[in-house]
Amino acid sequence: MRSLIADAAREKLDAARPRLPRPRAASPRWDAVVVGAGFAGAVMAERMAADGGKRVLVLDRRPHVAGNAHDRTDAAGILVHDYGPHIFHTNSEDVFAYLSRFTDWRPYEHRVLAEVKGKLVPMPINRTTLNLLYGLDLTTDEEAAAFLASRAEPVARVETSEDVVVSAIGRELYELFFRGYTRKQWGLDPSELDRSVTARVPTRTSVDDRYFTDTFQAMPAEGYTRMFERMLDHPNIEVRTGVDFKEVQHSLQWDHLVYTGPIDEYFGHRYGKLPYRSLVFRHETLDQEQALPTGTVNHPDEATPFTRVSEFKHLTGQVHPRTSVVYEHPSPRATPTIRSLGRKTARCSIAIWRWRQRRPTSASSDGWRAIATTTWIRWSVRHSRHGGG
Numbered sequence: 001m002r003s004l005i006a007d008a009a010r011e012k013l014d015a016a017r018p019r020l021p022r023p024r025a026a027s028p029r030w031d032a033v034v035v036g037a038g039f040a041g042a043v044m045a046e047r048m049a050a051d052g053g054k055r056v057l058v059l060d061r062r063p064h065v066a067g068n069a070h071d072r073t074d075a076a077g078i079l080v081h082d083y084g085p086h087i088f089h090t091n092s093e094d095v096f097a098y099l100s101r102f103t104d105w106r107p108y109e110h111r112v113l114a115e116v117k118g119k120l121v122p123m124p125i126n127r128t129t130l131n132l133l134y135g136l137d138l139t140t141d142e143e144a145a146a147f148l149a150s151r152a153e154p155v156a157r158v159e160t161s162e163d164v165v166v167s168a169i170g171r172e173l174y175e176l177f178f179r180g181y182t183r184k185q186w187g188l189d190p191s192e193l194d195r196s197v198t199a200r201v202p203t204r205t206s207v208d209d210r211y212f213t214d215t216f217q218a219m220p221a222e223g224y225t226r227m228f229e230r231m232l233d234h235p236n237i238e239v240r241t242g243v244d245f246k247e248v249q250h251s252l253q254w255d256h257l258v259y260t261g262p263i264d265e266y267f268g269h270r271y272g273k274l275p276y277r278s279l280v281f282r283h284e285t286l287d288q289e290q291a292l293p294t295g296t297v298n299h300p301d302e303a304t305p306f307t308r309v310s311e312f313k314h315l316t317g318q319v320h321p322r323t324s325v326v327y328e329h330p331s332p333r334a335t336p337t338i339r340s341l342g343r344k345t346a347r348c349s350i351a352i353w354r355w356r357q358r359r360p361t362s363a364s365s366d367g368w369r370a371i372a373t374t375t376w377i378r379w380s381v382r383h384s385r386h387g388g389g
């Protein structure tokens with residue numbers, strides 16, 4: 001009886017209370033939000049989820065995972081890389097072993113020819129290149145080295161991308177193979193670029209015609225996208241593609257943020273815009289089984305508007321009666337079909353980071369550090385992958 005009275009009183013009291021809107025279910029607080037589902041972001045997410053037991057939300061504004069390494073089957077049924085050829089190579093056994101958890105591999109060593117003076121010759125320049133170009137019969141490393149030394153121009157301080165090539169192989173080879181290509185690629189003369197850009201491409205006195213000499217060179221057997229899907233397939237990871245971080249960040253809560261996107265954009269460009277250089281990819285499918293003698297043919301002359309053309313079947317080993325190729329047209333502007341050239345961006349980001357590290361700690365310094373670190377990871381992965389293009 002007493003309790004019935006108490007219940008009735010409580011109901012009366014409840015009825016008299018003003019009706020407030022029910023609080024909305026709080027959005028979950030993530031242990032980590034990872035922005036970008038490319039190499040850096042996916043690896044960070046996988047490690048935090050699988051090794052650290054963290055609940056991770058991965059966002060990517062593109063409609064797919066795998067970042068610039070994304071691949072897909074085109075209308076003809078040929079596996080293509082949307083953002084240009086990605087060839088995996090590394091000297092790190094750890095990196096290779098780690099990725100091998102998510103993919104089998106197809107052994108592949110990339111070879112590139114350059115069209116110079118109407119001939120297709122190996123690039124990086126090697127003994128065969130010199131013999132073909134100059135009608136020589138250099139048979140030993142020593143002979144090739146002596147030939148190059150006779151052409152090399154001494155440079156007091158090797159600082160620029162022009163210096164590093166001219167001082168090693170002379171002006172004629174520099175102009176044939178590097179000057180036009182670099183001017184197209186970067187929109188700058190090699191004399192305006194740091195030496196590290198062209199120093200990435202060695203000159204050989206041997207007849208080794210591989211583009212890379214790393215210990216591990218291979219392609220993911222079922223493609224990059226499949227490898228990334230497996231990496232991100234973890235109960236602690238939620239992936240949302242087609243979602244722009246800057247549009248949803250205010251509705252999210254996190255303990256750690258891993259941001260692998262453009263660093264200037266993260267800060268709303270309030271420190272200015274970084275000088276991105278981009279590529280427009282022109283994809284074509286041809287009614288022939290093979291189009292090129294090697295995976296890539298470079299066009300270093302300035303008259304040709306693209307820098308290189310690549311044929312995917314060389315990379316993937318796919319057997320198909322038709323073939324798909326991609327032409328790379330350097331471009332100053334970003335469009336949805338481009339891939340940013342990351343090294344310059346990363347360098348600027350690292351410079352900003354170093355500058356920031358010297359400043360006293362502030363509330364935002366953790367964010368800065370996270371961003372710089374992930375940008376660095378992005379750069380390193382890119383560097384070990386193929387160097388970012």
Ligand SMILES: O=c1ccn([C@@H]2O[C@H](COP(=O)(O)OP(=O)(O)O[C@H]3O[C@@H]([C@H](O)CO)[C@H](O)[C@H]3O)[C@@H](O)[C@H]2O)c(=O)[nH]1
Pocket residue numbers: 085086087112114123177178179181182185197198199200201211295296298300308310385386387388389
């Ligand atoms: O014929 C050439 C080639 C290159 N350069 C200059 O050297 C720079 C570095 O070249 P590279 O490392 O080849 O540049 P990129 O990042 O675009 O190359 C990647 O693409 C693939 C592969 O080459 C596909 O065919 C590879 O995985 C990566 O190395 C370049 O920027 C030029 O300035 C040149 O002058 N002439």
